[in-house]
Amino acid sequence: MQDLIVVGGGLAGSEAAWQAAERGMRVFLYEMRPEVSTGAHTGEHLAELVCSNSLGSNLPDRASGVLKEELRKMGSIVLRCAEETAVPAGGALAVDRQAFAHQVTEKITCHPNIHVIRQEITIIPDKSAIIASGPLTSLALSTAIAELTGSQHLYFYDAIAPIVDYESINMAIAYRASRYDRGEKDDGDYINCPMTRQEYETFVDALLEAERIELREFERDLESGVNAGAHHFFEGCLPVEIIARRGREALAFGPMRPVGLIDPRTGRRPYAVVQLRQDNLAGSLYNLVGFQTNLKFAEQRRVLRMIPGLEKAEFLRYGQMHRNTFIFSPSNLRPTLQFRIRDDLFFAGQITGVEGYVGNIATGLLAGWNAARLAQRKPALELPGTTMLGALCQYISSASEADFQPMKANFGILPALDNPNLHGKRQRAAAHASRAAADLDSFLKKVVEDS
Ligand SMILES: Cc1cc2nc3c(=O)[nH]c(=O)nc-3n(C[C@H](O)[C@H](O)[C@H](O)COP(=O)(O)OP(=O)(O)OC[C@H]3O[C@@H](n4cnc5c(N)ncnc54)[C@H](O)[C@@H]3O)c2cc1C
Numbered sequence: 248m249q250d251l252i253v254v255g256g257g258l259a260g261s262e263a264a265w266q267a268a269e270r271g272m273r274v275f276l277y278e279m280r281p282e283v284s285t286g287a288h289t290g291e292h293l294a295e296l297v298c299s300n301s302l303g304s305n306l307p308d309r310a311s312g313v314l315k316e317e318l319r320k321m322g323s324i325v326l327r328c329a330e331e332t333a334v335p336a337g338g339a340l341a342v343d344r345q346a347f348a349h350q351v352t353e354k355i356t357c358h359p360n361i362h363v364i365r366q367e368i369t370i371i372p373d374k375s376a377i378i379a380s381g382p383l384t385s386l387a388l389s390t391a392i393a394e395l396t397g398s399q400h401l402y403f404y405d406a407i408a409p410i411v412d413y414e415s416i417n418m419a420i421a422y423r424a425s426r427y428d429r430g431e432k433d434d435g436d437y438i439n440c441p442m443t444r445q446e447y448e449t450f451v452d453a454l455l456e457a458e459r460i461e462l463r464e465f466e467r468d469l470e471s472g473v474n475a476g477a478h479h480f481f482e483g484c485l486p487v488e489i490i491a492r493r494g495r496e497a498l499a500f501g502p503m504r505p506v507g508l509i510d511p512r513t514g515r516r517p518y519a520v521v522q523l524r525q526d527n528l529a530g531s532l533y534n535l536v537g538f539q540t541n542l543k544f545a546e547q548r549r550v551l552r553m554i555p556g557l558e559k560a561e562f563l564r565y566g567q568m569h570r571n572t573f574i575f576s577p578s579n580l581r582p583t584l585q586f587r588i589r590d591d592l593f594f595a596g597q598i599t600g601v602e603g604y605v606g607n608i609a610t611g612l613l614a615g616w617n618a619a620r621l622a623q624r625k626p627a628l629e630l631p632g633t634t635m636l637g638a639l640c641q642y643i644s645s646a647s648e649a650d651f652q653p654m655k656a657n658f659g660i661l662p663a664l665d666n667p668n669l670h671g672k673r674q675r676a677a678a679h680a681s682r683a684a685a686d687l688d689s690f691l692k693k694v695v696e697d698s
Contacts, residue, residue: 248273248360249622252376254368254388256280256293258325258604259596259611260379261351265324266615267377268360272622276355279367285383287407287569292348293355293363294325297383297569298407299534300526301341302329302604303656308676310656313683314605314635315340318612320687324354325608334525335436337425343528371395375591375622377614381607382571382597389572392598395586396579406486406539406568409547412561413531416523421556427507437524438533440556441510441517447499450553454491457546460568486540486568502537521554532563540566573600576643577651583627584614584640590627593618600643602653609636628694631686632662 249272253264256278264276281291288295303311318326332346356363369387371378380388416438424435442450490497499505503519510517526532540547544565552558574580576599579587584599586592595614596607613636617627630637638660646654654660658679669675 251618252372254378255380257381258294258607261294261355262325262608262611263377263595263615264361267619268358270619272619274361276363277368283367292352294351295348296344300344301339305340306338308680310658313680314656317636335432337429337436377593379596384572396574408535408538409566410532410534410564415561417556437522439508440521440554442519444518447519451491453550454488457550458543459541487538541568573598576600577646580644582629582640582644583617600653601639603655633686634683
């Protein structure tokens with residue numbers, strides 16, 4: 248039995264460890280928590296979700312849905328745990344974060360081929376290894392990685408959204424609904440806090456005036472929209488106060504858009520809406536969807552309580568901003584996720600520049616599988632570029648230096664369709680999805696035949 252070291256027991260590391268162990272490797276999974284903290288994780292479970300409890304769309308013709316289907320076909324354990332701990336979230340897959348992390352931890356620790364070791368790794372292992380230490384990689388390991396890659400790390404910043412106690416939401420004002428009634432629950436999967444135009448204007452003023460946690464250099468870059476030097480920010484995670492600075496209507500067209508959310512009390516669409524999504528199976532916690540923020544905690548309490556329905560909200564977690572670390576993959580990784588100049592060293596998860604929970608799980612799956620193939624003296628797999636995971640791996644390993652940005656699953660990274668006559672976004676998405684499924688099926692069939 249050959250040994251494999253996996254650094255980091257997050258989404259990617261847990262999946263990688265499982266895949267390699269299932270294929271006969273003896274895996275040593277190193278997780279530094281609870282001894283050393285990341286600043287964003289709060290517990291000691293593996294696969295802890297640090298922000299949203301949503302793993303994105305589950306619909307088969309959405310990019311994230313396509314990636315999930317690929318993970319199902321390739322036997323992802325972490326996705327299975329997510330599906331077993333799902334909470335209602337319309338067309339999305341959202342989980343009870345505690346139950347999810349607990350389930351992954353149990354699966355991994357009970358696997359006979361996996362040994363979980365609670366220890367920080369500070370150097371790059373010199374034997375077969377997968378680095379999946381995530382966006383909050385410890386400083387010592389970050390330094391070692393920077394020395395290995397020979398290039399400066401890139402940093403950007405993510406923000407997390409607050410969570411409130413359900414009991415503290417005023418349901419005489421807030422109402423349940425899913426956008427365009429597309430939810431699972433009859434009365435709607437989301438709690439919606441409606442705003443009139445006047446309430447919206449007052450709220451935006453308060454947001455713009457509220458005090459933020461120390462204004463640092465990177466925040467100035469965000470406001471100016473300039474990605475100066477190493478200070479990048481992922482557009483999908485902008486704090487609400489930064490969005491508000493981009494224009495008075497930016498929030499009403501962004502996270503507070505009211506389309507498809509008729510208020511049953513007025514029979515009309517509100518001017519703006521703040522949506523809350525269930526965060527645990529018990530339904531006692533709700534997060535403010537898209538409300539990542541870096542306001543001071545007291546200011547969050549004051550300003551967010553101006554939202555109708557949240558005037559007495561109890562905040563069980565405040566929003567925060569965090570460092571996000573990733574390597575410059577185009578010059579360091581192959582599409583197999585191997586380090587370019589060392590076959591037995593893999594990177595997986597957010598540290599590769601693949602963004603988003605499901606993408607992180609997916610790269611963990613491929614890295615674990617490939618590490619096991621290498622141990623069996625088989626060539627590492629490169630997935631077809633027409634599949635979502637294949638396209639993500641192609642992107643991070645071959646993007647141009649100037650354009651390299653963390654990338655989420657999306658149809659834009661897939662090669663053009665053969666049929667140019669497809670019109671409409673949905674039609675093209677469906678065609679991409681069925682081509683990805685067919686190509687993955689034949690690829691997997693060939694892998695089985697060859698082995
Ligand atoms: C604050 C924040 C919010 C985010 N919010 C979202 C979101 O809402 N939706 C979304 O799709 N994505 C989000 N992301 C991006 C990303 O999808 C998640 O961070 C995801 O958890 C990354 O998966 P991972 O496996 O790469 O890393 P992680 O899940 O972070 O796992 C890495 C693990 O490695 C451990 N570790 C670190 N250094 C060492 C070391 N030296 N030795 C041993 N162990 C170590 C850590 O403790 C951690 O458990 C967010 C990222 C951040 C930082």
